[in-house]
Amino acid sequence: MTSVGVVAVSHSPALAEAAIALALEMTATGAPAVIAAAGTADGEIGTDAARIAEAIAEADSGDGVAVIMDLGSAVMSAELALEFVDPNLAERTRLVAAPFVEGLLAAVVRAAGGASLAEVAEEATGALRPKTDHLQSPTPDQDAAGAASAADEPPAPSDASSATATVRNVAGLHARPAAVIAGAVASFDAEVTLLRDDHAQRPPVSAASPIGIATLAAGPGTVVLIRATGPQAAEAVEHVRALIDEGFGEEPAEGQAPTGAAAPAPARVDPTPTGPIGVSSGRVVGPAVVLRRTVREPSASDRVPEDARDGAVSLLREASIRVAERYRERAASVTGQRRTVLEATADMATDPTLVGGVEALIRDGGLTPTRAAWQVSAELAEQYRAAGGLIAERATDLLDVRNRLIAELRGEEPPGVPDRREPFILVADDLAPADTVALDPAVCLALITEQGGPTSHTAIIARELGLPAVVGYPEATSIADGDLLLVDGDTGEVVVRPDPAAQATATGVITLPPFEGPGQTRDGHRVLLGANVGAPRDVARAVERGAEGVGLFRTEFCFLDRDTEPSIDEQVGAYREVFDGFAGQRVVVRTLDAGSDKPLPFLTNDDEPNPALGVRGLRTARRHPDVLERQVQAIARAAEGATADVWVMAPMVATAAEARDFVTLARGAGLATVGVMIETPAAGLTAVEVMREVDFVSLGTNDLAQYTMAADRQSGDLADLANPWQPALLRLIGMIGEASRDTSGTPVGVCGEAAADPDLACVLVGLGVTSLSMAARAITRVGARLGDVELVACRRAAEAAVSAADPAEAKAAARAALG
Template identity: 55%
Template sequence: MSTLQGVGVSPGEAAGPVLWVRDRLPDPAPGPAPADPAAEAARIRPAAEAVAQRLLARSEAATGEARAVLEMTAAMAADPALLGNAEKAVAQRGLPAPRAVFEAAGEFAELLAASGGYLAERVRDVHDVRDRLVAELTGTAPPGVPELTGPAVLVARDLAPADTADLDPGLVLALVTEEGGPTSHTAILARALGIPAVVAVRGVLSAAAAGARVDGAAGTVELLEQAVAPESADRAGARWHGSGSTADGHPIKLLANIGSAADARAGVDAGAEGSGLFRTEFCFLDAAVEPDAETQRQAYAAALRPFAGKPVVVRTLDAGADKPLPFLDIADEPNPALGVRGLRVAFDRPELLDRQLTAIVAAAAETGAVVSVMAPMVATAGEAAWFAERARDAGVERVGVMVETPAAALCADEILDVVDFVSIGTNDLAQYTCAADRMTGALAALNDPWQPALLRLIAGLGRAGRERGKPVGVCGEAAADPLLAGVLAGLGVTSLSMTATALAAVGAALAERTLSDWQDAARQAVAAPDPAEARSRAGRSLERG
């Protein structure tokens, strides 16, 4: 028996037999050259069509983000540029079709990886599509999750988006990967499904185990020589009564992160008191031209309508060089994560922001949702003031900004003097604070939301909010960890927004302790030297309380 440490990305505890997920296919051979290159090239598009159709068939049974992931992967499998390059490699270089697809996809993946940021996140998708196409052309089984015949803990190098999109949470007890990070598809979809997950578990693939115990909050994986009976810990949902507060009645709003009408309905069904993050760019990821004000109004209204009478924080377009929207047509940048993104896009194109604000205000009036608007990627008080003035001129009554940069966190006093609230994006704030790309699995520990440096910045924001009587929210995925959620409340955070499936567990955990208890735990965590010790000290503080 051995215990390995990774990064917990979806809370919960589970144990059961291990199911090892097949790794990628071996590289297809570059020869021999086909006797009839034209006929060999003609095999590629039918294979791509077969792969795409299977993915689309799976998408029909999925909903929300899972459906979107499967549809996106299907579209990538049928991408004309990818298939055209593969056909040219057959015709001009005499490669067999499987090798031609392999090389064409590899070139595409290299371009994405070199771009960094959001584009680099798509490399795993390309590799998944490549392996599916090669498997179809060679008549072999594609790598990925095998058919589940009973409950199991899935262990893999990494999981492609299409592998995780339609996992059955009734059979998948937990997810463990050797690679990946807190914002990988594995992490995001595990949280959405309510499945405990630990990523960046170094050495798990070289270990021999028949069973495993997984703690998705602590980030530990206990490997067992023998399989154990499936078990999943009660995530305490039955003890939550639908209102966020500590044991002594201190209110902490519990909200849902959304990107679509389906997400909004899921949030309402899970008991969310509103939404702390409506990602408006999710409505237009494939738009070739800027949607007009009416198109935007309709899209926003669909997502706002389920929250009639409840608060919703709408984020203006969080897009740019590292999260491209086709209609923005922004030039390539050497370091997209530090480039023109979020509010920075609007500085040169204020009319783009004005049209979006007009559509948001109209959608709010139509639906009855209590809408606030915030801007992403703000670095200075001057930027916050510029946005606030523009938003108020458009008719927005409550204006805020996201805190995702250390500069904004360190200028919390000045920023809160010009806006009505702030919301902390812990994912970006962690990566910028620790200078660690959040998509690099080897740096996943630096993006752990328990990093003391990150907690200290949040503590400063909490203090600034208290002194001015203004709300400080968290809409990063750190809010979905029940223990960390309480620590954030102890640091002065007034609302927590997360994936809908995490609401009940977080609500129950908050209600078990008084605000004073959580404040004591927060002080212990902030003073710790590293993330593991921060979590440990917080837990011990509560045990003493």
């Protein structure tokens, strides 16, 4: 098989590296040698013939080299470079007149498949054809031709394949399914397009473009025509057909027939319920800060001279890459849903449908990059809104990309949430991920938006941050900055300028003073109340709210968004920041909980068939024991110079033998107090045996509920099963409490969300839990509730809850017992 090399010649090193990274992501196997020849020798913007000659020689394996250039002097420098290389190498080097990003991607993908130099060059040269076909508006003659019979169409290529699929999931081809399809087709050697069966006269969209797929507005019942050409056309078509027909694992729309049955008529997805909707619990009072996040509309009359348009396109591409990089930087600083939605928005910034449409307006119409970005984004956003449902909610994200791209092109600061030190309630038309990712729950009390629904990013992130939130509030942005607001995230109520009586009904924890401790029941039974800490930045908030230490220090922040394991020294520095913040107090460190929803390229497998039940937590040490060994060494080193009382525990333990092995490892590194997390029913059922091996245990109630109820904790459809008030879960916790008494009082902590519920916290204490760890903002309420009841009442509440038939009955019975 041939192995053609590829050289990317660009004025910008950042552009070249990003374009190469994009191209390599599209190759399933056998990536060719791809070398960047970008910038000048002194690191400035420009091109250098000598650097290009060196890159050609490096990329050559004997089968030839395809050189893809961006613009202007890049072409001349590449031509000059051929004079510097060996004449035989020059003969097997092709300078390809292809668009830089698209041509590079096409060349790399084709070369990875073993194509010849001529075939690679031809593929790169034709890389713009799918885009121009898509963007060209059909003439009336073309409309008529599109309606003509299939007999008038040219015969399909011999390597072509096609099929139809009916959209079955209730939300249609919204952002996530679009991203799934785009990621899937990248692994096939085929060009795949999608077209709605009822829009046959329109040009198809590339299945590699999430934005393009979303603009199909394909709701449940829509029939999609899948076409592909290329060596793996049939396989690609069948894979995409199966994805659509199976509904991407999402809830099927009402009335949708199973695969193989007759498809119902196309249905429009209902957007979101009308009127204010409470999407995240809590009732708070605070002053409004109104976010009017937009940029100045660019002039529609300004034009770019024809000889400057290539340069304008380069500026656009570089700006889009920088915007995407900034989204990803923000994503790297967070976890969970916030990280997911930011990464998806980063992909929007460089999506071929968006960037390609802007480029076309610059080249063909001479529009400025800012005006072209404004117009294309507006058109795409309108298509999103017309589609309804979840797709409509992504229009906000797209317009945020537009605003940040325009600000980047102008050299201005992007719009966003104001920097405030005093507590406030954030009010906006809608909130994009980039707005909400930096919100500090210590000062942001609640969220109110005009748009959005229960599945919007505002709702998702509000729940993750524990902020009360109301969406769909009419004319929210007509509220004046500084107006006092009462917000109820349960009922959807918003009161502007509430009177003192209404203000007194607020119960949000931020309006309460910090917890002053100690944590204990009214009769003096001690219960340590700690904070969950996910990174050093959380320390100040936990200390401010009165935490009595850290009951769960998540160490994943050191490892996430990295291709390689952090060094021991890096880990020591990060851990010590947290230890120093809690001098003289307990800090419980959880070792790396990788896997499941926290995959790591150097530790976990991408093809894990069932991540939640697979190699995660302590189990990663089965394959990579050295990673755990180095982390334990780093924790021990960081503890040496600290006055904090450092405890360490391992996640996802199922057997006493696993607990014993971890204790041996940790004590061997010099750590004195070693425990494990009980997150599996197996560990709960054998709690006595596990406790005989360790100094303490901590219950991760989120995962313990997930595994006890066999209900994915990420599934909204199964939220009732994952309820921490489930009697089955409480009975299992009760068994663990009994095991503690049977082993002379082994400490039992809870560090899941259950600890933040004041009534449930009392039940947990009644079941034998000795410490509770939660989000810092919840400590005051939990501490106050415990201080109002005696231990005997906690035990009565626990007995009532475990005897109940369902969560609602358990909660009501416990409250009655607590009084």
